[in-house]
Amino acid sequence: MIEWGEEMDRVILHSDMNSFYAAVECLYNPEIREKPVAVGGNPEKRHGIILAKNEKAKKAGVKTGEALWQAMGKCPGLIIVPPNYERYLRYSKLSRQIYNRYSDQVEPYGLDESWVDCTNSVKIHGSGEEIARKISAEIKDELGVTVSIGVSWNKIFAKYGSDYKKPDAITVITRDNYRKIVWEQEAGDLLYVGRSTKKKLLKYGIYTIGQLAESNLDFLVHVFGKMGVVLWRFANGLDDSPVKSFDEHYNGNERLIKSIGNSITTPRDLTNLKDVKIIIYMLTESVAMRLRETGCYCQTVAIHVRNKELHSFTRQMKLQKPSDLTNEIARAAIDLFVRNYDFSSDIRSMGVRVTDLIPDSTPIQLDLFGNEELRVRQARLDDTVDGLKKRFGNLAVRRAVTIDDPMGCLDAKKDHVIYPISYF
Amino acid sequence: MAVKKFVPVIAKFEKDGKIIPMKILWEDGREFDIDFIFDIRPRSSLKVGGQGTRYLCRIKNKDVYVYYEKPKWFVEGKEH
Numbered sequence: 001m002i003e004w005g006e007e008m009d010r011v012i013l014h015s016d017m018n019s020f021y022a023a024v025e026c027l028y029n030p031e032i033r034e035k036p037v038a039v040g041g042n043p044e045k046r047h048g049i050i051l052a053k054n055e056k057a058k059k060a061g062v063k064t065g066e067a068l069w070q071a072m073g074k075c076p077g078l079i080i081v082p083p084n085y086e087r088y089l090r091y092s093k094l095s096r097q098i099y100n101r102y103s104d105q106v107e108p109y110g111l112d113e114s115w116v117d118c119t120n121s122v123k124i125h126g127s128g129e130e131i132a133r134k135i136s137a138e139i140k141d142e143l144g145v146t147v148s149i150g151v152s153w154n155k156i157f158a159k160y161g162s163d164y165k166k167p168d169a170i171t172v173i174t175r176d177n178y179r180k181i182v183w184e185q186e187a188g189d190l191l192y193v194g195r196s197t198k199k200k201l202l203k204y205g206i207y208t209i210g211q212l213a214e215s216n217l218d219f220l221v222h223v224f225g226k227m228g229v230v231l232w233r234f235a236n237g238l239d240d241s242p243v244k245s246f247d248e249h250y251n252g253n254e255r256l257i258k259s260i261g262n263s264i265t266t267p268r269d270l271t272n273l274k275d276v277k278i279i280i281y282m283l284t285e286s287v288a289m290r291l292r293e294t295g296c297y298c299q300t301v302a303i304h305v306r307n308k309e310l311h312s313f314t315r316q317m318k319l320q321k322p323s324d325l326t327n328e329i330a331r332a333a334i335d336l337f338v339r340n341y342d343f344s345s346d347i348r349s350m351g352v353r354v355t356d357l358i359p360d361s362t363p364i365q366l367d368l369f370g371n372e373e374l375r376v377r378q379a380r381l382d383d384t385v386d387g388l389k390k391r392f393g394n395l396a397v398r399r400a401v402t403i404d405d406p407m408g409c410l411d412a413k414k415d416h417v418i419y420p421i422s423y424f
Numbered sequence: 425m426a427v428k429k430f431v432p433v434i435a436k437f438e439k440d441g442k443i444i445p446m447k448i449l450w451e452d453g454r455e456f457d458i459d460f461i462f463d464i465r466p467r468s469s470l471k472v473g474g475q476g477t478r479y480l481c482r483i484k485n486k487d488v489y490v491y492y493e494k495p496k497w498f499v500e501g502k503e504h
Contacts, residue, residue, distance in 0.1 A: 028473040030425070094466075094475075144468025144475060 009175070011128040012243060013116040014150045014158035015135060017095065018167035020112035021052035023145040024091055025081045032079050036060055040068045040080040045267050046348075051083055055167065088112075091143060098138050102131050105243045113162070115155050117243035132170045140168075154239045156191055157182060163189070178237055183210030190234055197224070197231070209235050257294055261302075262286045263351025266407060269308055270347040276337055278402050283352040284330040285399070289386055291329075291354055297322035297362065298354035301332040307345040315340045316355070321364055325378045326385075329354060428472035429501030433490070445479055445490055445497065456483050458490070467491075472500045 021039040036057035041047030048068045060075035072078055092111040099106045102125055105117035118131050125131050128151040139147050146168035150161020160182055161171035173181050188198040190209050206212050213235035220228030233239055262283045270276050302316035315336050333352050366372050388397050434447040448456045460482040467478035476493030491498050
């Protein structure tokens, strides 16, 4: 019995749809269900990597992210199907509707994962584990795919639980068993311990999550800076970040938008500034239009460049004044590029991103010497073009610079995909 | 093996937004009246591959699943 003033542990579920893309494809194509299946990008567009694979393909050693030819080598009978993002978006939404039956606090983490805070619904629907069972059964019956669910008192261990046993499983991590389930595992399994953090930890003899949890906090801060505190809290189950409630009607998966960006691996390598300009304009068209749709100005523009040796870098710069004008953002991006790249190697992929967002109702200091009239006209032009694109498609109005080249037909906005946003 | 067979349906739109299928139009011109609906719920069809609102219908004394997978209707048909 919980007394007044005594704090009750939260009940948090993390649900992860197993091999999401592949599971949906297998559901819609019963004839391939019993075979090894992978969802892969289009090799002709040079997106030829494995995006997801089913259990059979996984057993044959197929890994997400590897090239299609590598996967075919490991698993000769592998069936590769193209992705169908609209279907995945629909499934993602349907799954959230199911979680919403148990709580209004549902926080998506990418398309196939969500945290659900059921603290306030255990009296109605039963314990965390019972709710997990109900959700698991409903997803299986209604959507025809399976989920792994982790149940715990914090988001980190809940997520860990959903990864612990797959597929179609429920793992409950309590204050009694977390030392056994979580602490004995490799530190690399913890959220936000990536390749390089893991390497660093190994260097100091920290192999398991338990060892990380029992490390001296000052030492971790010394090595990792403020991330040291975060990791230590994660490992000790002290994370108290809330599960944010998600507004279904608001712009896809993001709530508080921190940045907007698009990137693309181009159908052929970019060898000169003209090519790069085409791609930057194409990406900026999409980014700036999305920026305007969200009703924000950006203050910083960043570019991402990856060459054909797969080396990549990011550069960013502040704008003179907040802006949502396609032209200004594109010019800043081109400027950044010219100052930072010498074409020592051809470019394979590029990205444009805007951050430091402020609402577009924020007053902006005009300046005496700049051409404000031109900016107003540009803004009107952008609005008009947005209107035309909404009515007739994103390729209805195109920049002259993109017209001669088949790459000009790429539609970054339509092809836009949602990735997990940062945990913070 | 069963096949996903998309079919034209005549449906009634209720005041509250509920959609009730009334009649299925078969490709050879036959029309099948839906005499009764026992159950309506979201369901996936593992048999033919699909997901939508599943109606358990009584048609000519047989129980048949009819799916509304927006914006199309389908039944789990037999392969010819």
